[in-house]
Amino acid sequence: MAKARRSWPQPSSGPSGRGIRSPVRAAILLALLFGLGALSRPAAALPLYARQTGLVCASCHTTFFQLTPFGRRFKLGGYTLGGGTSTLPPFAVMLQPTFTHTAAGQPGGAAPHFGPNNNFALQEASLFTGGRITDHIGAFIQGTYDGVDRRFGWDNTDIRYANAAKPGGHDLLLGVTLNNNPSVQDVWNTTPAWSFPFISPTLSPTPAASTFIEETFAQHVLGLGAYGFLDDSLYVELTGYRSLAKRTELLLGVDTTDDSPIDGIAPYWRVAVERNFGKNSLEIGTFGLEGHVRPLRMFAAGTDAFTDVGVDSQYQWIGDRQAVTFRISWIHEDHDLGASQALGLADRSHDTLRSFHTSLSYTFDDTWELTGARFSLSGTRDATLYGTTNGKPDTSGWIAEIAYLPYMHGGPKFWPWFNARLGLQYTRYDKFNGAGRNFDGMGRNAGDNNTILLYAWIMF
Amino acid sequence: MIAKPLDESVRLPRRAVLQAAVGVAAILGAAADAAAAPIKVSKASVAYQDQPDGSRRCGICAHFAPPGSCRLVQGAVSPQGYCRLFTAASENG
Numbered sequence: 001m002a003k004a005r006r007s008w009p010q011p012s013s014g015p016s017g018r019g020i021r022s023p024v025r026a027a028i029l030l031a032l033l034f035g036l037g038a039l040s041r042p043a044a045a046l047p048l049y050a051r052q053t054g055l056v057c058a059s060c061h062t063t064f065f066q067l068t069p070f071g072r073r074f075k076l077g078g079y080t081l082g083g084g085t086s087t088l089p090p091f092a093v094m095l096q097p098t099f100t101h102t103a104a105g106q107p108g109g110a111a112p113h114f115g116p117n118n119n120f121a122l123q124e125a126s127l128f129t130g131g132r133i134t135d136h137i138g139a140f141i142q143g144t145y146d147g148v149d150r151r152f153g154w155d156n157t158d159i160r161y162a163n164a165a166k167p168g169g170h171d172l173l174l175g176v177t178l179n180n181n182p183s184v185q186d187v188w189n190t191t192p193a194w195s196f197p198f199i200s201p202t203l204s205p206t207p208a209a210s211t212f213i214e215e216t217f218a219q220h221v222l223g224l225g226a227y228g229f230l231d232d233s234l235y236v237e238l239t240g241y242r243s244l245a246k247r248t249e250l251l252l253g254v255d256t257t258d259d260s261p262i263d264g265i266a267p268y269w270r271v272a273v274e275r276n277f278g279k280n281s282l283e284i285g286t287f288g289l290e291g292h293v294r295p296l297r298m299f300a301a302g303t304d305a306f307t308d309v310g311v312d313s314q315y316q317w318i319g320d321r322q323a324v325t326f327r328i329s330w331i332h333e334d335h336d337l338g339a340s341q342a343l344g345l346a347d348r349s350h351d352t353l354r355s356f357h358t359s360l361s362y363t364f365d366d367t368w369e370l371t372g373a374r375f376s377l378s379g380t381r382d383a384t385l386y387g388t389t390n391g392k393p394d395t396s397g398w399i400a401e402i403a404y405l406p407y408m409h410g411g412p413k414f415w416p417w418f419n420a421r422l423g424l425q426y427t428r429y430d431k432f433n434g435a436g437r438n439f440d441g442m443g444r445n446a447g448d449n450n451t452i453l454l455y456a457w458i459m460f
Numbered sequence: 461m462i463a464k465p466l467d468e469s470v471r472l473p474r475r476a477v478l479q480a481a482v483g484v485a486a487i488l489g490a491a492a493d494a495a496a497a498p499i500k501v502s503k504a505s506v507a508y509q510d511q512p513d514g515s516r517r518c519g520i521c522a523h524f525a526p527p528g529s530c531r532l533v534q535g536a537v538s539p540q541g542y543c544r545l546f547t548a549a550s551e552n553g
Contacts, residue, residue: 055547069506070505073505077499080499081499081500081501082531083522083523083531083532162499163499232505278507279507318507318544320513
């Protein structure tokens, strides 16, 4: 479920990276997926979790993949909760056929093998495995074929151990997570890996800049961390991330183009408080990532340093047939660019970025969902680092989406775990790569990147 | 100074792999020692109530464990109670 977000600000953009195109490597990765799947018990919003628990998708999600309070605890409990009677093997499949239209076409094509506009694509096809391996170990493991880059690789992965304790009369859930994307282990839909929009077009222009914590290291790192959930309310986590070697990334099908790996270990932290009262659930929290990176894998000038600090909140009201979810997050990034400046990759020795996201969803009968969202990225001017015409990284806009999910309460009789999300999403840009008008110096306006995405998101 | 690319041919993160392997081994070891009791969720997270919701009640739910507990939810559960996870016994997949 990797989103279409570019890696850290790039001074240049090369061709699509080398990934797993070799049938042998793809076969190895598939064999690993099936091997891990074989470890899981054939018990059991993934259809494989629905089979494991004997619950419908609407138990864990208002609509996928917005988690409910129960869905959050299922994940914190290590994906181990049982209850189902299915004996099918723990695998699930996801398909995302899409149609993408931008207000103005993209000269030269939206991507290699695609036209300038109005493109159909199988954006992603994924194979999942995981679920409960033992009573205290479980997993979420995804391998994805990217139909735009035409590459197969590992995707979001989160393997957990969790257990309950009762120190001093308090309820304490303790866990360990091994994952490959900072915030993929998080259970609130306000942190980058699982935030709205849940699906983004990969055949429309993507902004040049983003903060490091917003998917820059997704699938490029391995993180090992520990967390505690006290009295069903206070969540505390600390995880350390280390970059994979390029050879390992290539083996796993990761795009290594313009890769800037973490030097040493980057700590990620998360503190959140959630209170549930009646039909209401309110969360307030903070999260962050700090580390050093080697710009474009060059080490002659040392490393750059960054610190991302985020604050977030999520409110849910879940009634019998209706639900409302409000999400908001704000991230501030400090970026010390001593190495990049020495290498001629940045104009300044210090830059900052600020990223803001908020969205409001209304769900009816777990079947229809309307969402409105606002996003904004702004920061200091650095033409060499961001490669924008006026040097600013600023991008902002609005998203409106309507989605229809006919199977949240169970699929057709022949395959009750079938689920689908059919959606129409419109993204409107106020600014793109620093300006509203002529942002590329070639006469293209931010509004020319306004995008209509029509998608089917199929799970079984 | 000329920037040199990293020598990628010998840079498998052996220490990281080793650390991860030790972590996984610790996880598996801890799991082997752990009590077999599965982790359940709180009543608040599933909006549990002591009263039924129309004809829907815990006593006829697939997850109810007589006489007064649930396979998914912590603590004592009334057969006349109800929560968001209600699944009629005949529907459990």
